[in-house]
Amino acid sequence: MLTRRATLAVVPAGLAAPALFAARADAQARYPVQTVTLVTHSSPGGGSDVFLRELIRHLQPVMGVNFAVENVRGGSGATAVARVARSRPDGGMFYATTPTYIQTTLLSRPEFGYDSLDPLSVVFLDPEVVYTRKESPFNTLGEAMAAARANPGRQKWGAANPASLERIALERLNRLTGARAAVVPHEGGGDLMINVLNGTLDLGIGEVQEIRAQLDAGRVKLLGVLTEDRLSDFPDLGTAREQGIDLVVTKFRGLAGPKGMPDEIAAQWASALATVLDSPAYKAVYTKESLVPTPRLLPRPAARAFTTEVAADIGTSLRELGVAR
């Protein structure tokens, strides 16, 4: 109980931007509940937690309701999913989705899996980058892969966690290039960074945010980004596809609710999120974190189709790794 109460951060309605609030009240029907609880499996200060707290700061004046962030840890996300799946579908509670909730479902058999929630919106993609230390002879992903092809079985690549999208990506890279590189999983980004910096590994893969400190200090350099398009804050960084490697990693952040929620509520969210993504203040925040907005995936039907597709993809990959049945 202690944890739950202490980690509630309520943003009172009507504190900021009254003008925006008035405009919304005219344009849309009133939201059915007073307080919306957003549940995350991440601990305070963790990835999804920071994402939610930043989001509600900008979403609150647009939707005109109170928001609370609730950190429900445990069970690698399954506890949080169960909490939201059991809640009433009245728009009062949502879960902050990341690929983790799909992986946990596939790796264990929780009572409530990712498919017991209904995806509401997909808001951002988290771009994955391939990087190495500044002393490395490689300057692009293409160069690194050429060296790996030329010396099969000699390269060492690092990913943050054993059952992660990043590790799947490196295994695919192995298959695409025939490099037979050793793929070394770690216990989080810190471990991985040490082994990239001290030269134990030839390259690492991760989110831009995780390596920002070393990047700014010039101790690591980016080799390529695993997205469809180049990033707006790193316009000179080529995508893997441009460098002749057909690899795209889809790591997403979004919201999902309990099943049976009316379409009107979903539509209200889609329009409110679209407004927020366009606002310059929020844009400044998410651009700084290298998040790629996905306005196309805000409407519920698109988010559902996207989630189904990604889940199938993750399922295939985990089975290929021999991790899930």
Place this chain on the structure above:
Amino acid sequence: MAGLLSGDGLVTILFATAGCLWGILGGALPGISPSIAMALLLPFTYGMEPIPAIVLLASVYVGAEYGGSIPAILIRTPGTNASAATTLDGYEMARQGKGGEALGISLVSGLVGGLFGLVVLVLATEPLARLALAFTPAAYFALAVLGLSVIASLSGKSLMKGLVAAALGLMIATVGTDPVSGVPRFTFESAELLGGIRPILVMVGLFAVAEMLVQIGEPPWAKAEAGDTRLELPGLAMMRRLLPAQAIGCGIGTFEGVTPGAGGTIAAFMAYNEARRWSRNKDAFGKGAPEGVAAPEAANNVVTATALVPLLSLGIPGSNSAAILLGGFMVHGLTPGPLLFERAPEVVWGLYGGLLAANIAMLLLGLVILTPALWLVNRPKPYLLAAILCLIVSGVFAIEQSLFDVALVLGFGVLGYLLRLAEVPVLPLVLGVVLGFMLESNYRRSLVISGGDHAVFVEDPIALTLLALAAALTAYSLWSEFRRKA
């Protein structure tokens, strides 16, 4: 200390004191680890200025590492992982009616450790960060082996039983996601076990719950004399006697704090072991030796400062607590790492100042809190035991609102009780749980990197040194053990 001298100095001191108090209380509650105590406060720091926010969080860490030793000494229940080593002699002292003296020694040793760590942090961050970077997976494996080398001296009467316990601990550490392949192991398709069994749950069960079960079966303990329930700070002669033990604690704490992933628990166990090894009266250890309290307490408080070295200089959190602190930095738009010292020197110096204030606050708060804590444990036994059990269950439940965790703790309590009946020492088991994952993951990671060639462990100079040290220490322990018996 520029941060303290500025106009905001008073605010910094205030937040350092508040954080320290919260930390002591959180640390003293079984189940609330330092990182959880910090996480509970984190949301409140979002609206604060960066320096007070970060000082508040760092002070919680300082306070919690000390607070954990209060129940460790008084009721044989380590409040934090790192205070497990303190139960050995601390609880023995309390049973001999020297609880107040033990608490005083732990407080002063904690202060010595905290201040020493701070000096190291301020003066030697740059060279120590280079040491942290030089640690490859092979070196981490060797570090874990070195940690396990203390099993022999934690085993008490029977080395065989100690080894059995350690093996049990290592087995418990294999539950969860496989560190290399990612395959779920021994999870029985339960999402609760995907992340493994957290050491804190094992410890609370083995120490606290098991102790309750033992106490329930025994007649009420003799009431301590009124004089025993007063806190007693060590005098000059005692301080001189404790100095070598504290110095050992400081040295080991610095090393373990700087290397990410090792942390206070291993530091405390190793410090205890080394203090015993180099002591003139080895046989007093385990029977209420003041040095057995001083060494681990100094070590785990040094870690509160030196664990910040890799965080501040490299942006790499070495422990759960450091990860929460990293979250605190990020919320305020600060990225710890090589550029922090250039971009936000005022935050770094503010943090140093805050840590100094927190350590001094710890001494004052400790003096105030210990007397009521001593009074509390002198209440009638049935009430006390019932209250402690409630505290344990609610504390464990509060961590993740998980009844599964509560069941685990109670299960480990029964296991601990049975081990006590069989006279199997539990400390090697705890050490196995704490070190198992580090040992296995780094061993296997090294082999993935080397393509299966074990030469990687002798080619890395740090790994070779640590392994040689572990072999030498084990040989020495065994030799002196046999010589004593012969």
